[in-house]
Amino acid sequence: MKRTLTVIAVVVAASAAGGYWYVDSKQPLREGELTLQHLQATVEVRYDERGVPHIQAQNETDMYRALGFVHAQDRxxxxxxxxxxxxxxxxxxxxxxxxxxxxxxxxxxxxxxADAYAAKLDPNSPATVALQAYLDGINQYQASRPAPMEFDLLGIQPRPFTAADTLSVAGYMAYSFAAAFRTEPVLSYVRDQLGSEYLDIFDLDWHPEGVVGQPLAAGDWKDLGAIARISHEALLDAGLPQFEGSNAWAVSGSRTASGKPLLAGDPHIRFAVPAVWYEAHVSYPGFELYGHYQALNPTASLGHNRNFAWSLTMFQNDDVDLVAETVNPDNPNQVRHRDAWVDLLQREETIQVKGAEPVTVTLRRSPHGPLINDTLGNPSGSTPIALWWTFLETDNPILDAFYQLNHAESLGKARAAVEKIEAPGLNVVWANAQGDIGWWAAAKLPRRPAGVNPSFILDGASGEAEKDGYHPFTDNPQEENPPRGYIVSANYQPLSPTGIEVPGYYNLPDRGQRLNQHLADAEVKWDLQNSQALQLDTGTGYGPRVLAPILDELRAAASDDQQRALVEQLAAWDGDHRVDSVATTLFNQLVYQLTRQAMHDELGDSFFDSLLFTRVLDSALPRLTANADSPWWNDRNTEATESRADIVKAAWQASIAHLQSTLGQDPATWQWGPAHTLEHGHPLGQQKPLDTVLNVGPFEVPGGHETPNNLSHKVGPAPWSVVYGPSTRRLIDLNDASTALGINPVGQSGVPFDRHYQDQAEAYVRGEYQPMHLDQDDVQRHTRSQLTLRP
Known part of the structure; x- marks a missing residue:
């Protein structure tokens, strides 16, 4: 027995030692010396207490090569x-x-x-030189160090990263902005299958000339519903970043305590582990930047130094049109375009499938763009739907744009850099130490035919889908140094200085109005402390606005004293999404039940599910509750004609029953925090038991949909998982940029078991901020390890 136990102990110890060695071999190297080919001089990399690299090089290409190497270590x-x-x-x-x-x-x-774009890159342009040096650093790391453990689990064979990969990722980011995939099929279905009176709550003009020449058949609607589902699931299931919204503001020195401009920014992105942003402080003689970088991108998407700072929000302009093509009855490979039959272009691609035979797909393209029906393989309908997308149609020198923005210390240089961003649409909010503040809505805005509403599927045969060029950048919404002394960007509908229409799928104005309400207070001098409070604000006027028209119906629906007390909690609720709020939980459950009771019978499963993920629903609900005569209130599944009061009563009782069954019989336990949680999911964390090892959380969190602290969840039944929110919170006072503050939602590293894998997660939930070290003395004081890269 003793000998057996001894053997078991040795085996266990050996296994533990082997496991420790395996995990340790995958960890980033943050100290010591390494050789990096193609360097011209030694590069010093100091890592601070959060694992942020501070890269000091002697020239630009060495800086970008080192950035690629350290970025790859963590991501x-x-x-x-x-x-x-x-x-x-x-x-x-x-x-x-x-x-x-x-x-x-x-x-x-x-x-x-991306492949075609990469082939046309100017190899001598500064942006391309920077990209190639950065990619070389990544590839040198991959070739010289052990592969990540996820590579071992999935059997991934490393291959070099290329410029086409970087440009492909830019395409993914642009696609993740495009709400049209989910929104246009839903709105077109409402218009064409239900009628114009059902569009009233969406505040969309009725344009009968936009109806496609040949009405879509049942199979076509089925295909569109399936494509919308696939489009959403592709983003949801990948466990990778998707841009959703954002806040940013710049305050001029006349309105700050320091007398210099202050910049605040918190882009709203789908949560995942690792987080989207990789922080790095990079420098060489004559240049310095503290940046937030995306995977495979050598230039910072967000950044600051002592002279200037900028942040981003989504523009949310409509840069995608879905176009229904008319097929030639005598030739199924032709469609009608500009009064002539034209051939569809066709190509084949082969998809490798793990554990199965490769799949060859046939992909077609009309003059308006790729046919998205080909996503399905075997579509049910017969109408080809083309995708016209600005990203595919413009030159879009986005690499040059952000390279120049990383170096733009003046208002004019920043504006010139931003003008090169053509797709996806981005709001760039910018400030410098000289006292300037600016905002530019960056996008190539197409000129559509008069009267055409791109919120709906367009008719490709009638000419409505054609574009006669693009508006000049001077037509884009923008402001520089406004007299009021501040600029706010929060994804709401912007106005063009020349009065052109700028269609899009914008967020509610509520979040922007709440920020503006605070920033407009001339008695407040803004600093880092009160700016933190504004970024962490969990209030919104949206909830009370939705509830106000139906409070009497809710009082009539309450069946006992306990329910009547709950209605009065809702009536008194100020919209603040605090973790201890019961009214917040009740409101969010009621919103879902109202939506389902009123709209599911008209839309069916597929289009109803798509609607829940659109921004147009947010705008529709206040109009729906305010209109007692809306046709949506009638339930098509019954012979009776239901009123608003009938649907409100059914939604209220269903809400109470659901909360009792999921959160408990005692309403005092229905607090928002336990019902509203944030878990950062790893791409492999959807599989048990990997979820317990790779995912981070869950955490009880405040905030909610369209609060400034936009920890947002899908409209649905309790409990709620937070889907997206502030991907970082940054505050930079340009009086002294070395005092800048920020936070990562999880940690700097994407390597499991690394000490920086999740070391900021709890601080983020508590609303804490961390210093972003900029001064060399400050960097030296906070250096925890140093890596030297030698030629």
Whole structure:
């Protein structure tokens, strides 16, 4: 027995030692010396207490090469998954369940577009030189260090990263902005199958000339519903970043305590682990920047130094049109375009599938763009739907744009850089130490025919889908140094200085109005402390606005004293999404039940599910509750004609029953925090038991949909999982940029078991901020390790 126990002990110890050695071999190297080929001089990399690298090089290409190397140390698996998602190569490592997603991205043509774009890059341009040096650093790391453990789990064979991979990821980011995939089929279905009176709550003009020449058949609507589902699931299931909204504001020195401009920014992105942003402080003689970088991108998307700072929000302009094509009855490979029959272009691509035979897909393109029906393989309908997308149609020198923005210390240079951003649409909010503040809505805005509403599927045969060029950048919404002394950007409908229409899928104005209400207070001098409070604000006027018209119906629906007390809590609720609020929980459950009771019978499962993920629903609900005569209130599944009061009563009782069954019989336990949680999911964390090892959380969190602290969840039944929110919170006072504050929602590293994998997660939930070290003395004081890269 003793000998047996001894043997078991030795085996266990050996296994533990082997496991420790394996995990340790995968960890980033943050101290010591390494050789990096193609360097011209030694590069010093100091790591601070959060694992942020401070890279000091002697020239620009060495700086970018070192950045690629250290970025890959922490985020190589994220880089691999991002390029595979964008290029339609996930099934090769994740198997047949990802085949739908791969078909979608192959259909969109991002891969083909990126390959062609990469072939045209000017090899001598500063942006291209920077990109190639950065990619060389990544590839040197990949070739010289052990592969991430996720590579071992999935059997990924490393291959070099290329400029086409970087451009493909840019395409994915642009696609993740595009709400049209989910919104236009829903709105077109409402218009064409239900009638114009059902559009009233969406505040959309009725344009009968926009109806497609040949009405879509049942099979076509089925296909559109399936495409909307695949489009959403491709983003949801990948566990990778998706841009959703954002806040940013700049305050001029006349309105700050320091007398210099202050910049605040918190882009709203789908939560995942690792987080989207990689922080790095980079420098060489004559240049310095503290930046937030995306995977496979050498230039910072967000950044600051002592002279200037900028942040981003989504513009949310409509840069995608879905176009129904008319097929030649004598030739199924031709469609009507500009009064003539034209051939569809066709190509084949092969998708590798793990554990199965490769799948060859046939992809077609009309003059308006790729046919998205090909996503389905075997569509039910007969109407080809083309995708016209600014990203595929413009030159879009986005690499040059952000390279120049990283160096733009003056208002004029920043404006010139931003003008090069053509797709996706971005609001750039900028400030400098000289006292300037500016905002530019960056996008190439197409000129559509008069009277055409791009919120609906367009008719490709009638000429409505044609574009006669693009508006000049001077037409884009923008402001520089406004007299009021501040600028706010929060994804609401912006106004063009020349009065042109700027269609899009914008967020509610509530979040922007709440920020503006505080920033407009001339008695307040803004500093880092009160700016933190504004970023962490959990209030909104949206909830009380939705509830006000139906409070009497809710009082009539309450069946006992306990329910009547709950209605009065709602009536008194100020919209603040605090963790201890019961009214917040009740409101969010009621919103879902109202939506379902009123709209599911008209839309059916597919289009109703799509509607829940659109921004137009947010705008529709206040109009719906305010209109007792809306046709949506009638339940088509009954012979009676229901009123608003009938539906409100049914929604109220269903809400109470659901909360009792899921959160307990005592309403005092229905607090928002326990019902509203944040878990950062790893791409492999959807599989048990990997979820317990790779995912981070869950955490009880405040905030909610369209509060400034926009910790947002899907409209649905309790409990709620937070889907997206502030991907970082940044505050920079340009009086002294060395005092800048920020936070990462999880941690700097994407390497499991690394000490920086989740070391900021709890601080983020508590609303804490961390210093972003800029001064060399400050960097030296906070250095925890140093890595020297030698030629």
């Amino acid at each position: 190589l698996f994220q880089m691999e998954m991002m390029r595979r998602l964008a290029r339609g190569e996930l099934a090769e490592v994740l198997g047949a369940p990802l085949l739908e997603t791969d078909r979608l991205f192959r259909t969109l043509g991002i891969r083909q577009h």
